[in-house]
Amino acid sequence: MTLIRNDILAENGDFYTRNFQPTPREDTLILNMGPQHPSTHGVLRIILEIDGEYILRAEPVIGYVHRMHEKMAERLNYMQYLPNMARVDYLHPLAWNWAYVGAVEKLMGLDVPQRAEYIRVITCELNRISSHLLWWGAFLLDLGAFTPILYAFADREKIADILQKITGSRLTFSCYTFGGVTTDIDENFIAATKDFITYMRSRFPMYKNLVTDNLILRKRVEGIGEITPEECRVYGATGPIARGSGISYDIRKAEPYSIYERIKFNIPVHENGDVLSRYMVRMREMEQSLSIIEQAISQLPAGPVLISKAPKKPKPEAGEVYFAVEGGRGKIGLHLVSDGSPKPYRIKLRSPSFSNLSLFPSIAHGTLLADAVSILGSLDLVIPEIDR
Numbered sequence: 001m002t003l004i005r006n007d008i009l010a011e012n013g014d015f016y017t018r019n020f021q022p023t024p025r026e027d028t029l030i031l032n033m034g035p036q037h038p039s040t041h042g043v044l045r046i047i048l049e050i051d052g053e054y055i056l057r058a059e060p061v062i063g064y065v066h067r068m069h070e071k072m073a074e075r076l077n078y079m080q081y082l083p084n085m086a087r088v089d090y091l092h093p094l095a096w097n098w099a100y101v102g103a104v105e106k107l108m109g110l111d112v113p114q115r116a117e118y119i120r121v122i123t124c125e126l127n128r129i130s131s132h133l134l135w136w137g138a139f140l141l142d143l144g145a146f147t148p149i150l151y152a153f154a155d156r157e158k159i160a161d162i163l164q165k166i167t168g169s170r171l172t173f174s175c176y177t178f179g180g181v182t183t184d185i186d187e188n189f190i191a192a193t194k195d196f197i198t199y200m201r202s203r204f205p206m207y208k209n210l211v212t213d214n215l216i217l218r219k220r221v222e223g224i225g226e227i228t229p230e231e232c233r234v235y236g237a238t239g240p241i242a243r244g245s246g247i248s249y250d251i252r253k254a255e256p257y258s259i260y261e262r263i264k265f266n267i268p269v270h271e272n273g274d275v276l277s278r279y280m281v282r283m284r285e286m287e288q289s290l291s292i293i294e295q296a297i298s299q300l301p302a303g304p305v306l307i308s309k310a311p312k313k314p315k316p317e318a319g320e321v322y323f324a325v326e327g328g329r330g331k332i333g334l335h336l337v338s339d340g341s342p343k344p345y346r347i348k349l350r351s352p353s354f355s356n357l358s359l360f361p362s363i364a365h366g367t368l369l370a371d372a373v374s375i376l377g378s379l380d381l382v383i384p385e386i387d388r
Contacts, residue, residue, distance in 0.1 A: 028056060031369075035064050039142040039373045043383040046360070046376075050369060058364040058372070060357055066387040073347040078104060078178070078314040081344070086172035088349065089385040092131040094124045095327035097176045102257065103323035103336040104178050107316045116180035116305040117258045121296045122193065123163060123181075124325075125289040127173060129200070130159040131328035132282045139279075139377040140211060143220055148211055155203060162192050178314055180306035190297055197290050204287065212283065221275040225363050225375035228273060235362075236355035239330025240285065241379065244278035246271040251326035263295050275378040282380070315342050329353050329380055353385045 031048045034040030043065040049057040069088055073081050085100045086093035098120060105112060112120075137152030160170040166183040167173040175182050211217055232242045242249055250267045252260040268284035270277035318340040324333040333350030356379045364372055 027051070033372065035061075039376055041138075041383065043387070044381065046372070048364075048369070048372070053369050055364050055367055055369060055372060058361045060360055062357075062383070062386050064387065065384050067384065069388045070347055070349060073344045075343070077342040078316075078344065079312065081347075082177070083172075083174055086169075086174040087384070088351075088388050089327065089329070089332075089353075089382045090172055091134055091382055092127055092328035093171075093173050094120075094127040094176065095325050095332055097174050098124060099323055099325045099327075099332045099334040101176045101178055102325065103321055103334045104314055104316065106323050107319060107321040107336060107338060108178070108311070108314060110179050110307060110311075112180050112258075113304045113307060114259070114301050115184070115303045118296050118300045119166075119181050119185055119305060120176060121258060121260065121263070122185070122293050122300075123166070123173070123175065125293045125296075126159050126163060126193070126196075128328050129286050129289050130156045130163075132286050133159075135282060135328075135380045136207075136211075139380075140217070142373050142377045143217070145211070145217070148207075151203075151207075151210075155200065158196050158199065162189065162196060165189050165192075177306070177310065179310035180304070182306070184305045190300075193293060193297065197294055200286070200290055204283075207283070212279075218276070220371075220374050221279060221378070223272075224275045224367065224371050225378055226273045227359060227363055231359060231362060235358045237330070237352075237359055238355065239327070239352050240278050240281040241330065241356050241359070243267065243269050244281045245273035251324050251331055255324055257323075257325060259296075259299075262299065263292050265292050265295075275374050278378045278380075313342060315340070324350070327352060329382065329385070330356065349388050351385045351388055353379075353381045353383070357381055357386060 028049050028051050031050055033046040033048055035043055035045040040046065045061040045064065047059040047061060048055055069084050072084060082100065085096040088096045133152045133156045137149030140148040163173050164170050166185060166189065167175040227237070227241065227245045229245050229247050231237070232245050232247055238249060246269060248267050248269045251257070253267060265288045268281045268288065270280050316338040318338055320335065320337040322333060322335045324331055330352030331350065332352060335348040335350070336344060337346040339345040360375065360379065363375055367375065
């Protein structure tokens with residue numbers, strides 16, 4: 001990947017590429033990108049050392065929105081802490097909601113009713129689509145395209161209308177509880193979801209013609225920010241980041257939970273590892289989510305959505321457990337330690353955004369400053385999830 005101008009050759013003749021570690025020079029510039037830069041969305045700071053327009057070193061600085069979620073778990077009982085999960089990643093809150101209640105259910109040995117399991121899959125996949133839509137619109141806005149975010153939010157509103165019916169919220173959804181879900185879905189919910197599936201499938205060709213096949217976008221994303229499979233393994237990158245680098249890893253397949261084993265779906269994978277590959281993975285994932293929702297609705301059984309003796313104040317026996325789900329940004333893991341009291345002794349959250357951000361210093365090395373915006377956007381970072 002030779003992107004550097006001939007007039008800034010190093011003394012040994014090597015370019016300032018990712019494989020070359022430059023000696024600090026007097027004519028380099030230290031530039032702060034954020035925390036008020038538009039592409040960092042207000043709460044991420046990147047310290048850049050640049051030579052002209054080329055990045056020699058990048059250092060992410062986090063902590064601007066730290067809210068101590070893990071510490072709060074030690075202060076609240078299990079039920080009181082439940083709403084916190086929707087605030088960790090506000091774009092895919094139901095996945096975090098599921099990771100938490102799933103860990104508690106696993107520790108307590110609770111069997112969730114089958115109808116509740118299907119409802120969780122339907123709602124979580126709807127939420128995944130809304131998360132990817134917001135990423136799509138915001139990513140393109142960061143690159144200078146304003147129109148797509150208007151389409152993205154218009155489509156997200158339809159999902160918000162559906163999920164509001166059972167969660168009472170339009171952003172920080174929380175309807176999973178210990179032993180099932182808080183609210184059943186009715187025929188109106190199912191009809192609205194089916195209408196959305198048809199509608200969303202009609203939108204993908206427009207997205208492709210307007211954005212994906214746009215030559216201007218292609219010039220900003222093809223061959224930029226390449227990540228190798230080995231780098232994904234070293235930094236623990238998962239989700240669309242790993243799948244965009246050719247790693248076919250998805251928790252729903254690798255460590256199946258709920259009723260995902262009964263659903264037929266593919267894991268979108270691209271081999272190139274660049275920004276475009278990560279873009280294409282997310283676009284194809286939305287199509288797969290629609291298929292998952294459609295199958296779950298067709299298989300939806302009758303029955304209760306909550307166990308008869310659902311614990312209102314859970315008090316698991318002493319022990320520890322780990323539970324993982326597939327979130328919009330990758331593997332969400334929750335390590336729960338109980339000492340037998342009404343409050344968790346310790347909760348450790350595994351944030352996919354934290355691991356994915358850790359890649360940035362490596363992949364930004366030797367790229368153009370303008371490409372840093374494209375690379376950051378392709379990582380789909382939710383900073384409050386990092387500053388948990």
